[in-house]
Structure formats: structure tokens, C-alpha cells
Amino acid sequence: MLIKIPRGWETPEREATPQSAYLNRRQLLAGLGLAGLGSQMIARAASVKQNTEFNVGDRPVTEEWVASAYNNYYEFDAENKERVKDLVGKFVTSPWTVKVSGLVNKPQTFDLDKLEATMPIEERIYRFRCVERWAMTVPWMGFPISALIKTVEPKPEAKYIKFWSVVRPDQMPGVKRYSSYHFPYYEGLRMDEAMNPLAFFATGMYGKPIPKQNGAPIRAVVPWKYGYKGAKSIERIEFVAKEPPTFWNDLNAGEYGFYSNVNPNKPHPRWSQAQEMVLPRMGRVPTLLYNGYEKWVAGMYNGKEY
Numbered sequence: 001m002l003i004k005i006p007r008g009w010e011t012p013e014r015e016a017t018p019q020s021a022y023l024n025r026r027q028l029l030a031g032l033g034l035a036g037l038g039s040q041m042i043a044r045a046a047s048v049k050q051n052t053e054f055n056v057g058d059r060p061v062t063e064e065w066v067a068s069a070y071n072n073y074y075e076f077d078a079e080n081k082e083r084v085k086d087l088v089g090k091f092v093t094s095p096w097t098v099k100v101s102g103l104v105n106k107p108q109t110f111d112l113d114k115l116e117a118t119m120p121i122e123e124r125i126y127r128f129r130c131v132e133r134w135a136m137t138v139p140w141m142g143f144p145i146s147a148l149i150k151t152v153e154p155k156p157e158a159k160y161i162k163f164w165s166v167v168r169p170d171q172m173p174g175v176k177r178y179s180s181y182h183f184p185y186y187e188g189l190r191m192d193e194a195m196n197p198l199a200f201f202a203t204g205m206y207g208k209p210i211p212k213q214n215g216a217p218i219r220a221v222v223p224w225k226y227g228y229k230g231a232k233s234i235e236r237i238e239f240v241a242k243e244p245p246t247f248w249n250d251l252n253a254g255e256y257g258f259y260s261n262v263n264p265n266k267p268h269p270r271w272s273q274a275q276e277m278v279l280p281r282m283g284r285v286p287t288l289l290y291n292g293y294e295k296w297v298a299g300m301y302n303g304k305e306y
């Protein structure tokens with residue numbers, strides 16, 4: 001058991017559907033001065049609507065404490081998922097800019113605060129499935145990747161999008177320590193995948209700004225794919241004509257493909273993907289095709305599973 005089970009885990013405070021109970025609890029905490037949030041953030045989070053359109057809804061939301069304490073973020077620590085949160089202190093995530101370039105009519109560098117003010121911010125509860133088999137369910141806040149794409153007006157030749165995470169050796173202790181990894185981390189999506197309504201940029205989770213260890217201040221969340229497709233702390237986006245190289249595929253093409261759609265029938269070369277382990281207790285449950293999002297994404301793949 002890697003994670004200490006917090007007391008009371010048996011009764012998750014947030015089930016996958018009702019938002020009201022959660023907001024009430026947050027308001028209660030705020031009233032007691034326990035929430036650790038500025039009043040502005042409370043107001044903002046409370047005004048963010050939950051979009052339930054994509055709820056798969058058969059699993060309780062993972063406790064916030066767990067989702068923010070068990071992380072893959074190799075720029076900080078590649079060996080101990082529980083240590084990442086203790087190594088992010090020097091990481092500066094504000095102010096933040098995202099440079100968008102390549103095959104678009106309106107290339108530009110966005111100030112993240114201003115970008116967020118113009119984007120349709122909402123909350124979505126998504127399943128999350130790491131290729132290593134651990135799984136959780138997270139209430140993200142953010143906006144669809146498609147909303148940003150429309151703003152920059154891609155040219156017809158733009159067929160793929162590439163994302164780069166930030167790399168700052170002096171703020172991220174793993175960058176020097178694991179010199180065999182070629183940081184910055186980079187990932188990509190095909191244009192139709194990026195335009196799919198499920199593809200999301202998260203700037204918050206659990207009604208608060210996203211923690212540094214989860215990819216502050218902006219990270220991609222692509223819930224029908226393995227977790228590594230969602231680059232954290234994105235600072236650059238490029239629209240390109242050809243399938244871009246990706247971090248894990250370059251490291252080990254036999255184990256990590258470009259598409260990496262969750263598929264219980266396609267084992268990883270070193271383990272089966274038929275089951276997954278739900279955090280924090282790591283109970284085993286069956287893995288679902290496209291992580292349960294088949295209805296929204298299967299049409300993009302012509303019945304072909306990548």
C-alpha cells in the first residue's frame with residue numbers, strides 16, 4: 001500500500017453527480033475559515049457550473065487529498081509518486097504565458113489569466129487512467145481545447161497539435177537528476193482528437209487552482225487516453241502538418257504509441273491492461289474501452305483500435 005488511507009475515505013464527500021453538496025461543503029469550510037482560499041477564488045469556483053454531459057458516473061470522485069498526493073511528474077521525481085508534491089515549492093506558475101504558433105492564422109502568446117477570462121470555464125468529472133494501471137476520478141475545472149483552437153484559427157494544413165511542458169532545471173529537481181530523459185516533456189494529438197468535446201485544458205481541480213504537482217497552471221486532460229497523453233504545465237502549443245514525436249514514444253516506441261487509447265484488450269508488453277487499480281485502496285476493477293468514453297470517441301478511429 002503506497003498511500004496512507006485518510007480517515008473517512010469510506011464515505012467520499014463528493015459522489016460523481018451532485019454538485020450542490022460539494023458546494024455547500026465548500027461554503028461551510030469557507031465560513032469556518034478552513035478552506036485556505038481567498039474570497040475571490042471562492043466566488044469564482046462557486047460560479048463555475050458543472051458540465052455533467054460527459055459524466056460516466058459509476059464511480060465516486062477520488063478524494064482530493066489522494067489525487068493531489070500521488071503524481072507522475074518526472075521533472076520533479078520519477079521514482080516516488082508521493083514525493084512529487086514535496087518538491088514543487090520552487091516552481092513558479094504565475095505569471096504564465098502560453099505561446100501558440102505554427103499553422104494558424106492568429107499565432108499569439110496568451111497571458112494565462114487573460115485567456116481564462118475569455119474561455120468558457122466549467123467543471124467536469126472525468127475518469128483518469130494511467131498506463132501503469134492506477135485510476136482515479138477527478139473534478140477538473142477548465143475549458144475545452146477546441147475553444148482555444150477556434151481562437152487561433154488553424155489553417156487547413158494543420159493536422160496535429162503539439163504541446164510542450166515547461167522545463168526549468170533550477171525549479172524542477174528531476175530535470176538534472178534524470179538527465180537521460182529529454183525534457184521538456186512533449187505530447188501531441190491529431191486535430192480531430194483535440195477538437196473532440198472531451199479534450200480539455202484543466203486550470204483547476206476540486207474547485208481550486210490546479211496544484212503544481214498536478215500540472216499548474218494549465219495541463220491537458222484527454223480522458224479516453226492513458227494519462228501520459230496529458231502534458232502538464234504547458235507553455236507552448238504548435239499546429240503542425242505531420243504526426244509529431246511524443247516524449248514516451250521517443251523513449252520506448254514498443255511500449256508507448258502515439259494514440260495510446262485506453263484499451264483493456266491491448267496489453268502493455270510488460271503487463272495486462274484488462275484491469276485497473278482504483279486509488280487509494282488499489283481495488284481491482286475491469287478497464288473499459290476508451291476508459292468508458294467510447295460513445296464520444298469511437299467514431300474517430302473507424303473501428304480501429306490504436
Ligand SMILES: Nc1nc2c(c(=O)[nH]1)N[C@H]1C(S)=C(S)[C@@H](COP(=O)(O)O)O[C@H]1N2
Pocket residue numbers: 067070071072073074075129130131165185213214215226227228229230231232233
Ligand atoms: N510534463 C509532464 N507531464 C506529465 C507527466 C510528466 O512526468 N511530466 N506525467 C504524465 C503521466 S504518466 C500521468 S499518469 C499524468 C499524471 O497526472 P497527475 O499527477 O495529475 O495524476 O501526467 C502526465 N503528464
Ligand SMILES: [Mo]
Pocket residue numbers: 072130131132226227228
Ligand atoms: Mo501515467
